[in-house]
Each structure stands twice: as structure tokens, then as C-alpha cells.
Amino acid sequence: MNDAVHSDFNDDLLRFIAASPTPFHATAEMARRLTEAGFERLQEADHWQLQTGGRYFVTRNDSSILAFVHAAEPLVEAGIRMVGAHTDSPCLKIKPHADIQSAGYSQVGVEVYGGALLNTWFDRDLSIAGRVTYKDSDSEPCSSLIDFCAPVAVVPSLAIHLDREANRNRSINAQEDIRPLLMLAPNGDQPTLFKQVVSEQLKQQGVNIGAADILDFELCLYDTQTPALVGLKREFIASARLDNLLSCYVGLQALLSADGEQHRLLVCNDHEEVGSASACGAKGPMLDQFLQRLSPDVSERMRMLDRSIMVSADNAHGIHPNFTAKHDAQHGPLLNGGPVIKVNANQRYATNSETSGMFRLLCQEAGIAVQSFVSRTDMECGSTIGPITSAEVGVRTIDVGVPTFAMHSVRELAGSDDALALKKVLELFFKRPLRLGHSV
Missing domain, CATH: 2.30.250.10 (Aminopeptidase i, Domain 2)
Known part of the structure; x- marks a missing residue:
């Protein structure tokens, strides 16, 4: 990676996290950045007339935000490239x-x-x-x-x-x-x-x-300790709220930098850490109501969703060098080893072979290494907005994230290469045409 680009990206990531001590502040910071990038703010109480080529965002409860780029191709034919994350932390x-x-x-x-x-x-x-x-x-x-x-x-x-x-x-x-x-x-x-x-x-x-x-x-x-790059070679990011402000930032940067003709959507929900069951949580109606307003006809919306795909971005557990026995030996992601595909047989993650294969293909094309995480079979697994969004909206979904230590600590640790790597993959995801649901 270009050293200057790498350094600038991480420095801005740290500024974003420092400016976002709560979901309210994270949403306000994302709204500020979207406004500066020319996105139009929508109010849910208003009548919307979304135009082809338009760029929009809307917030709910001041703690969740959804941003959308309306491309030229008909929605029913193109579908939407979606990325989801969450704004809250323990x-x-x-x-x-x-x-x-x-x-x-x-x-x-x-x-x-x-x-x-x-x-x-x-x-x-x-x-x-x-x-x-x-x-x-x-x-x-x-x-x-x-x-x-x-x-x-x-x-x-x-x-x-x-x-x-x-x-x-x-x-x-x-x-x-x-x-x-x-x-x-x-x-x-x-x-x-x-x-x-x-x-x-x-x-x-x-x-x-x-x-x-x-x-x-x-x-x-x-x-109040500021986010920092740490380690003898500045190989790690130490900060509060890496889970999941890092994914919010990565998704936002990918949305802002992607070009191309694809419809692109970023949704960052509050209340993931407590089950997502709220008006602005992933289990609530925020995303579905936006899609209804975007495509009011039920049949056309279902056809649109069949051509859509969601990447749920939420941090993954890196294999801890002091506690290696807590991991499945074949699925222990390394910090700075690239983004992680998260898999669970009991649908705690929404990944399936089709969505995983799509993500692996994007990583190959972007020149980014990819890893897998599966919990030990004798240990319970956490979850994300991925299965919830997939169930609520009916969209193909994959769960991915960057490997992290000390998840849910007041100060977590991630690799300083992984956020930019994930951004490059999501940027390609936002702009590359994909043929979905193709079987022989």
C-alpha cells in the first residue's frame, strides 16, 4: 500500500473515532462529512422525490444514519450494493x-x-x-x-x-x-x-x-485517552469503540470514493449491542421503510432485492497469542492479515457460500488477502446486524470485519493495515457489476 495514503487514511480514522464518543456524535460526524461531500439531507416527515444521479442521507433518532447514491440504471434491473454497520458500543x-x-x-x-x-x-x-x-x-x-x-x-x-x-x-x-x-x-x-x-x-x-x-x-x-497507532512499527490501532466505528468509517469512505454506475447504500444502525430491537435498530423498520419509499411497488421492490446484496461489516475476533486455545485452530484470523469472513452454521452470521464466494472474488480482484473466522464448536458465537437485516429485508448478506483484540474493552486493538484493506474491497463492491443467483 502507498505509505502516504495508508498514513492519511489511518490518521483520519483516528480523528473520526475521537469525534464520535457516542452514537449521536458518530451520526452527526457522518452527516457532516456527507454534507461536505454534496449529499442532500432528507427529512423522514417530508415528501421525497429522489432523482437519478442524486446523493442523499437520512438520520433517525440522531443515532442511526442511511446514505444512498441513486445511479442511472433502473433499480429493478441493477439492485443495490449495501453496506451495514452499527454506531453503538458497550x-x-x-x-x-x-x-x-x-x-x-x-x-x-x-x-x-x-x-x-x-x-x-x-x-x-x-x-x-x-x-x-x-x-x-x-x-x-x-x-x-x-x-x-x-x-x-x-x-x-x-x-x-x-x-x-x-x-x-x-x-x-x-x-x-x-x-x-x-x-x-x-x-x-x-x-x-x-x-x-x-x-x-x-x-x-x-x-x-x-x-x-x-x-x-x-x-x-x-x-478520554485519544486513539493512537501503537507498536514498535505502528502496526496496531488502539482505541475505544473500534467495534464498530471502524466499520462505519470504512463504509463511509468506500461510499464516498466509489464511482461507477451501481446504486450504493450505507446504513449504520444504533442499538446493535443490545439486540437491535428499536425504531432505529437493524431489527426495526428504518432500512425497509427507506426501500419502500425508494421502490413503492411491491413486485418491483422484490425483484430489486433479488439483485441486491448486503455486506454487514462488524469487527471479528483475532487469534489472541496468550489465549490460542479459545480459537478454532483452523480459523484464527491474524491482525493485519486482511478482512475476515465470519461463518456460523446456526445463522449467528448471515454468510453463505454464494455471498462468501462473491467477497472472495472481490478480494482477489483488489489484491487483498482474506481470512475466515469460525468459533470453536464448543463455544457460543456473537452476532451482528447481518442475520437481522437479511431476515427483515430479505437481502443476500455476508458478515465480514477486521480482526480485533479486546473486543468490548474500553480500549480495543486492531491492525493498522486492515481498515484500509477492507475499504478497498468495499469500494470495489460498490462499483463492480455482479451477476447474482447464477447456478448451473
Whole structure:
């Protein structure tokens, strides 16, 4: 790979992740980039008149986004090249009645979102970000994104002297053990009012409201350590939320750089980490409703979908050098070994031989190595938006991703070559005509 292109791509990937501490911020950042690239923003409440040659995007709940390039060839004849990813990551979300006072300290109550590796959240410099809904000057509900940016919280570990079994047998109680510390309680034992803290931060961002005006919020903690290239030869990317902002970025870059005559669609859904069952999740109607508006006739839409294909991009488990026994010996992807095709006999992944063969062909043509992941037969397998989207929409789907260590940790690790490699394959996928469903 060209070193300058490789470096620029990874540097921009790190900037994208740093600008996206929550699904709301990730969606806003993708919307900003699409707007700069000339895409037109659609509102779901409006009547749409999509034009051939047009480039559009639409958001839902401020946390999911769909972008579409409308090519010239009839949809019913060409189908759509789709790429899907998800905007959310496991984290600690702040409870509505957040204030906790204990032993003279102000803390906030949290609940665990998704399958987080809780031990990695201790002793990290944490900030707060998300969405706040408040009463505006017209007494109407209004929402704004918020990001404290600076480290404002920490979950301190218990010293080894007070738990001599910590390195051998320490469990984490999600209710009691991971409450973040904000500050000393003011006036001795009086708890702070968290909404007041939020309103002061909003004022710094130009939203002049008081604590009493705040109606509700969706806020989470995030690690303020910036994404970085690490290793003696900068061979690895270390960052929070690589699962799955890396795939969102790769899909977006492929969409923006691809040319050709194919209809192209990128959808990045929220709530994958908790099952996708929401209005803006992959199990919800967002994609299907867009396709209905794009092709209202049922028969033509079914014909269009028969000529369409979805690549579900979500990180894969790389074989861990310290825990090789946790992997199937024949299916242990290596970091920087290329994108991974994910396979599961019980449909936890949507890959089949047809979609896998298509992806392998694209990798061959792009000059990119490709790997396979299958879980050990005696271990359960995670899942993605792939099987859900395939079932909800009825589109051929393959599950792929880049190999990753420490998935669902507060700081994950991926190879510095793999994101650009996957982008090259998806770019070719977006623009190469493909004959689907051909059997002899």
C-alpha cells in the first residue's frame, strides 16, 4: 500500500473515532462529512422525490444514519450494493436520577449498556457525552448534543491491600462497584445536582438553560485517552469503540470514493449491542421503510432485492497469542492479515457460500488477502446486524470485519493495515457489476 495514503487514511480514522464518543456524535460526524461531500439531507416527515444521479442521507433518532447514491440504471434491473454497520458500543450509561453521595464524595449511578468488559473501566480518565432534551424559550422540547471533552470522572480500583484475592478471584458487582467518582461532595455531605452540572456544560456550548429546564438525557461515560497507532512499527490501532466505528468509517469512505454506475447504500444502525430491537435498530423498520419509499411497488421492490446484496461489516475476533486455545485452530484470523469472513452454521452470521464466494472474488480482484473466522464448536458465537437485516429485508448478506483484540474493552486493538484493506474491497463492491443467483 502507498505509505502516504495508508498514513492519511489511518490518521483520519483516528480523528473520526475521537469525534464520535457516542452514537449521536458518530451520526452527526457522518452527516457532516456527507454534507461536505454534496449529499442532500432528507427529512423522514417530508415528501421525497429522489432523482437519478442524486446523493442523499437520512438520520433517525440522531443515532442511526442511511446514505444512498441513486445511479442511472433502473433499480429493478441493477439492485443495490449495501453496506451495514452499527454506531453503538458497550459503555456505562448514566441513570436518570444520577446523584449519589457516599463517604463525602459525589458519584453518579450508571447501568451497563451492552456486553462491556467491566474490569477495563477502572482507573481510566473518563468524560461524559450524549444527548440532552430540555424545555426551550418557547416551552417546547428541544435536544442538543453534549460533550464534556475533559476527564471529569473516574472509577477507582480497590487497593490490593484491601482485597488480597483480587488477582485470583475478584468479581465486579455492576450496581455497587463501578459508580464513577465526580468530585468531593460540596458542603460536606450534600450531594451535587447532576442536572446542574449538565446545564453548566451546555451553557459553555452556547445553550443557555438552567437545571430545571432539563427534561431528560441519554449520557454515557467514555475514555478520554485519544486513539493512537501503537507498536514498535505502528502496526496496531488502539482505541475505544473500534467495534464498530471502524466499520462505519470504512463504509463511509468506500461510499464516498466509489464511482461507477451501481446504486450504493450505507446504513449504520444504533442499538446493535443490545439486540437491535428499536425504531432505529437493524431489527426495526428504518432500512425497509427507506426501500419502500425508494421502490413503492411491491413486485418491483422484490425483484430489486433479488439483485441486491448486503455486506454487514462488524469487527471479528483475532487469534489472541496468550489465549490460542479459545480459537478454532483452523480459523484464527491474524491482525493485519486482511478482512475476515465470519461463518456460523446456526445463522449467528448471515454468510453463505454464494455471498462468501462473491467477497472472495472481490478480494482477489483488489489484491487483498482474506481470512475466515469460525468459533470453536464448543463455544457460543456473537452476532451482528447481518442475520437481522437479511431476515427483515430479505437481502443476500455476508458478515465480514477486521480482526480485533479486546473486543468490548474500553480500549480495543486492531491492525493498522486492515481498515484500509477492507475499504478497498468495499469500494470495489460498490462499483463492480455482479451477476447474482447464477447456478448451473
